[in-house]
Amino acid sequence: VVEKWLYVIVGLALFSGILGTGHHFYWIGAPGYWQWIGSLFSTLEVAPFFTMVIFTV
Numbered sequence: 001v002v003e004k005w006l007y008v009i010v011g012l013a014l015f016s017g018i019l020g021t022g023h024h025f026y027w028i029g030a031p032g033y034w035q036w037i038g039s040l041f042s043t044l045e046v047a048p049f050f051t052m053v054i055f056t057v
Contacts, residue, residue: 005051005055010048013048016042016044016048017045019037020045022038023037
């Protein structure tokens with residue numbers, strides 16, 4: 001069970017981390033939708049670490 005959730009947590013950390021950097025693309029002249037995508041996934045970056053804390057308790 002732990003291994004299954006470990007893959008989900010690591011995948012979410014990688015996915016949200018990569019797309020979370022999208023809010024930086026706005027400042028180099030990329031389209032404005034990167035601000036929204038980056039902001040959304042930046043808020044999700046804490047979710048994997050929060051779930052790791054929940055599983056340890």
